[in-house]
Amino acid sequence: MPKNKKPAGGRPAQNFDPRYAKKRAGGPFRGNDSRSDRPAFERPARDGERPRYDRTERPRFERDARPARDGERRSFDRPQRDDRPRFGDRTDRPRFDRDARPARDGERRSVDRPARDGERRSFDRPARDGERRSFDRPQREDRPRFGDRAERPRFDRADRPARDGERRSFDRPAREGERRSFDRADRPARDGERPRYDRAERPRFDRADRPARDGERPRFDRADRAERPRFDRADRPARDGERPRFDRADRPQREERPRFGDRADRPARDGERPRFDRADRPARDDRPQREERPARSFNNDGERKWAERREERPVRTKAHEDRIDVVHERLEAQAVQADEVSDVTFGDLGFGDNIVRALAGLGAEKPFPIQASTAPSILEGRDVLARGRTGSGKTIAFGAPLVERILRSKAGVKREFGRAPVALIMAPTRELALQIDRTVQTIARSVGLFTTQIYGGVPQARQVGALKKGVDIVIGTPGRIGDLAKQGKLDLSKIVVSVLDEADHMCELGFLEPVQEILRQTADGGQKLLFSATLDREVAALVDEFLVDPQVYEVAGETQETGTIEHRVLVVEHREKAGILDTLVDREGKTLVFTRTRAYAEMLAEQFEEAGIDAISLHGDLNQQKRTRNIERFSKGRARVLVATDVAARGIHVDDVDLVIQADAPDEYKTYLHRAGRTGRAGNAGRVVTLIPRQRRRRMTEMLERAEIEAPFDDVRAGDDILDELTGGMTLADLTA
């Protein structure tokens, strides 16, 4: 029996040991030492003398050491709980310090945010005698604070460099004669042991090398088959009203074409601000040097320190600039005219009645341009790249044809228990994956296909259970999908259609590799569909490896200028920012506030709450249950303000968000476009207000240029009338006025 295993019938009392009791029974008398210099109590007892008790050795009277009297209740009769010290141990255990234990699920802790102005916090006072405080030691940069455990990656000894003097068996070559379990190849075979199997040495099995078995079809040989003529539109006369075919050979060479975002090459449009030209600005030496500028004061608002440090960096290197906002070349696309497809119905596109009805149930009576233009290619099985403005209906654009295609490929095939999925949809956040599933599942169910969500932050069991039963379409995030695939619980080998939503984002650092790993496990030659509102050359990493002759689509004339969003920039003093934000969110409609960090999102939500505004937060520090609940509360209007990090920047659809506030300006123009796209959806009006400090004006101007957005800048003080204007509702009429 293992030592820690409790014997049946209850554990013995902690401080009751029968052996101890027995020894004691022999008497406490110390014995035979007769040296005279010993104190009286250490010499043998004199005649008639009562033996002296040694207090230190004598058993203390222990209630627990005697058998229980009739009916006496004793604390040790119940099993001891492991997680709780026994009563009476109080002095032995450290003082309970809430900050010293990891935060419970969803628990908000004051230490996680910077102190507010004038706020007194218990840890601002010196520690009391003997008080243990987790924050008493200087925080090491390289170590997460205690309590962050859930957020940091699992510790793996092999993954970290060996510490000084640490011996690691796997770091050194095997010593002579040392047997290492993991390397059989290095030692001679033992008696009777079969030689080690070496994959590389064995001949590859080739069916071509053996005679065909009875009834076996001859092996298909690509080289042997007749050359099929490629279908070429150029070879047939143009149909009525057909636009002439775009011919790559006819277009100017890459170098000659204007780069996307290069306004310098075209004449200024009406009322357009002149382009900022680096060459025109005063030389660096003419501008005030760093030393001449007023000293900065630092408070404990880490947010601000970081922002200022960056704003005031005197010289930004090219590399730094690139890291902040990489502008990739726009992909050459077939621009479909919206009116070209305005009369098409979902039925015309080739969708069956069930799917058409399901789409109508989702509110999609007739196809949006992006849907009408991409559907034929997707149904044909071609690889497709599609760019469609935020809120233009991309989910249905890939979801509906994907279901239709799978349905056709499964015609007449029985739905098998435990079948592997044939389609995969990946998104960068769990909320987006969930949202996509709500749409795709509705369409899939209408024709008897099953979807399942595979994303992190929730137990695996249910997801694995669903996979065991068998599903057709998997929708999720790369982390958990890769995880389950690695564990052998998700078979990707039958995936013939893969979709990447927010594809350019999925190609960014941190996402690209897991995504590649996953796509490599899918069926060879499977169809790939890449969608995003900001699709650009960044997806080249995936296109080159996985896509074959992709069709690229966008809808003509879908620029920001033709959108339904009004953009404003407010230049504010840092010390007035909080008050101005309070004023801006105190309004009737739904307001979405973006911050750069999770801590600031949390802090702002608290700030608004304290100002009496129903606000909640959404960021990666919350557990999934809270994330899901909070976004639902916002969707249903039970909270009118949501403060979020960029976890909510892409793809998330919430009805009727008519104001987006960027409490921190984004670093990338793409981020700006996606955040802004949370409002003005499906033709509704919306407004985006971005707060910036004075020193950020230039960067902001450049970013707006890249995004091709026109936005007036206003210097704003707390209490200015303009704030009330901006909090009013937006209508389409306001936009044109």
Next chain:
DNA sequence: CCCACAA
């Protein structure tokens, strides 16, 4: 630096 993405 930050934000996402697995435990």
